[in-house]
Amino acid sequence: MATAASPSPVEVPRIPPAPRFQWWSNVLPMLASHLAALGALFFDVPAEAWVLCGALWFVRMFGVTAGYHRYFSHKTFKTSRWFQFVLAVLAQSSAQKGVLWWAAHHRDHHRFSDGERDVHSPADGFWHSHIGWMLDPQTNATKSRRVRDLTRFPELRWLNRFYLLPPTALALICLFTMGWAGLFVGFFVSTVLLWHSTFTINSLSHVWGSRRYDTTDTSRNNPVLALLTLGEGWHNNHHRYMLSARQGFRWWQVDVTYYLLKLLSWFRLVWDLRPVPQDVLNEPRPQTADRRRRARPRLRSLTEGAVRDR
Numbered sequence: 001m002a003t004a005a006s007p008s009p010v011e012v013p014r015i016p017p018a019p020r021f022q023w024w025s026n027v028l029p030m031l032a033s034h035l036a037a038l039g040a041l042f043f044d045v046p047a048e049a050w051v052l053c054g055a056l057w058f059v060r061m062f063g064v065t066a067g068y069h070r071y072f073s074h075k076t077f078k079t080s081r082w083f084q085f086v087l088a089v090l091a092q093s094s095a096q097k098g099v100l101w102w103a104a105h106h107r108d109h110h111r112f113s114d115g116e117r118d119v120h121s122p123a124d125g126f127w128h129s130h131i132g133w134m135l136d137p138q139t140n141a142t143k144s145r146r147v148r149d150l151t152r153f154p155e156l157r158w159l160n161r162f163y164l165l166p167p168t169a170l171a172l173i174c175l176f177t178m179g180w181a182g183l184f185v186g187f188f189v190s191t192v193l194l195w196h197s198t199f200t201i202n203s204l205s206h207v208w209g210s211r212r213y214d215t216t217d218t219s220r221n222n223p224v225l226a227l228l229t230l231g232e233g234w235h236n237n238h239h240r241y242m243l244s245a246r247q248g249f250r251w252w253q254v255d256v257t258y259y260l261l262k263l264l265s266w267f268r269l270v271w272d273l274r275p276v277p278q279d280v281l282n283e284p285r286p287q288t289a290d291r292r293r294r295a296r297p298r299l300r301s302l303t304e305g306a307v308r309d310r
Contacts, residue, residue, distance in 0.1 A: 026134070026135045026136075026137060026140070027135050030131070030134075030135065033095075033188055033191060033192055034192055036184055036188040037184070037188045037189045037191070037192040037193075039184065040181075040184035040185045040188065040189055043181075043184075045181050045185050046181055048178065048181075049178060049181035049182055049185040049186050050185060052174065052178060052182060052185070052186035052190075053185050053186050053189050053190040053193075054190070056170075056174075056186060056187065056190040056191075056194075057190040057193050057194050057197075058230075059090070060090065060091075060093055060094045060190070060191075060194055061094075061194055061197065061198070061229065061230050062090070062230060062256075062257060062260055063087065063090030063091040063092075063093060063094060064091055064094050064096065064194070064198055065229060065230050065231065065232055065257040066087065066257050066260065066261055067087035067088060067090055067091035067099070068091040068094075068096070068099065068102045068103065068106070069106065069232065070245055070257065070261070071084070071087055072087075072088070072091070072099050072100075072102070072103040072147075072150060073102070073103040073106040073107060074242050074243060075149070075243075076243055076244060076245035076273065076274045077245045077261060077265075077270045077271065077272055077273045077274065078270065078271050078272040079269065079270045079271070080269075081153070083269050083270070084153070084156075085155055085156075085159075088155075088156055088159050089159065089166050090166075092159060092163055092165075092166040092167065093166040093167050093169075093170045094167070094191070094194055094195075094198070095164075095167040095191055095195075096195070096198065097134075097163050098142060098159060098160030098161070098163035099150070099156055099159060099160055099163075100142050100144065100147050100150055100151060100156060100157065100160040101142040101160060101163070103146070103147050103150060104142055104143040104144070104146035104147045105119060105139065105143070107146050107147070108143065108146060110239070110242060113216070113217035113219070113239065114206065114217040114218055119133050119139055120133040120202040120203075121206075122202075122203060122206045122207050122218075126203050129202045129203040129206075130196075130199045130200070130202060130203035131195075131199055131203075133202075142160060167191070170187060171183060171187045171188075174186040174187040175187075197228045197229055198229065198232075200225050200228060200229070201225065201229060201232050201233070201235060204222070204225060205219060205220055205222060205225055205232075205233060205235035206218045206219055206220060206235070207220070208220060208222055208225075209221050209222030209225070209233070209235070209236070210222075210236070211236050211286065212236050212237060212240075212249075212285060213236055213237065213239070213240035213280075213283065213285075213286070214286035215236065215239045215240055217239055219235045219236040219238070219239035220235055220236050221233065221234050221235060221236045221237060221253075222234075222235070223253075223254070226247075226248065226253065226254055226255070227254065230255075230256040230257045230260075231247050231248055231254065231255030231256050231257040231258055232247060232257070234247040234248045234249065234253050234255065235247075237249045237253070240280060240283075241276055241277065241280045243274050244274050244275060244276045245258060245261055245273040245274050245275075246258040246273070246275070246276060249276050249280075249281060258273075261273055
C-alpha cells in the first residue's frame with residue numbers, strides 16, 4: 001500500500017505568504033465567533049442542533065488530536081496520501097489555522113518547551129498561553145523549515161494558504177442543512193468549545209496535574225484534561241516520548257484518540273502505530289523533591305534544550 005511519503009525531497013518549497021494580518025484581523029474573527037456562540041443561548045434551539053454541536057465537537061477534536069498533533073506534528077503513524085489530505089481538511093475545519101502552521105509551531109513548542117522561544121509558555125501568563133499567542137500577528141507566519149517533510153505536498157501547501165476554506169465550508173453546510181440553529185449552535189458553539197478544550201493543553205497541562213516522568217519541562221498528566229481532549233491530557237507522558245501514537249501509556253489512562261486510531265488501523269486507513277518503548281514504561285518515577293523542584297513557576301530559568309527523546 002502506498003504511503004504518504006511518495007514525493008522525494010529536493011528542497012524546501014516556498015509557501016506563498018498569506019495576506020498580512022494586523023492584530024485586529026486575528027482578534028475580530030475570534031471575538032465574533034464567541035459572540036455568535038453566546039447569542040445562540042438566548043434563542044429556542046431544537047435538540048437536533050445540540051446533537052450536531054456535540055458531534056462536530058467530537059469529530060473535529062479527533063481531527064486536531066489525530067491529525068494536527070499525532071500525525072502532522074509527530075508522525076506517530078503512517079497513512080496514505082489521500083487520507084493524509086482528509087486528516088488535514090478535518091483538522092483545519094476546527095478553525096485553528098493551517099496544518100503546516102500548526103505543526104511547525106508545535107514542533108517548536110517541543111524544541112523550546114517552557115523556554116524563551118516557546119510561543120505559548122505558561123511563564124507568560126494564563127491568557128497568553130491559552131489564546132493570546134494565537135492573536136499575536138508575529139505568530140502568523142508558517143515556519144516552513146520546521147516542516148520540510150510536509151511542505152513537499154502541494155495540496156498541503158494549498159490548504160495551509162487557504163486555511164479558512166474548511167471551516168467556512170462546514171459553517172455553510174450547517175446553515176443550509178439545519179438553518180440558523182445549525183450555524184450558531186452546530187457550528188459556532190461547537191467551535192468555541194473545541195477551541196477552549198484544545199487550548200487547555202497549552203495553558204493548563206504545564207501547571208495542573210502530576211508528573212510521572214522527569215522531563216526538562218513542566219509538563220503534567222491530568223485525567224480531566226485527557227477527557228476534555230480525547231487523550232491529550234497525558235501531557236507529561238507525551239513530553240517524555242512524543243513519538244508514540246498512544247499518550248495514555250497505561251491501560252487506565254483513557255486515550256480516545258488512540259482507540260479511534262486503532263479502529264482505523266483495522267480498516268488499513270492508518271498503520272504502523274508507534275508504541276511506547278518498554279524501557280520508557282519501566283522508567284522509575286522521579287523523586288518527590290525533584291518533582292517539587294520541577295513544579296516551581298520559574299519557568300524562564302529552564303534551558304531551551306530539546307526534550308529527552310529528541
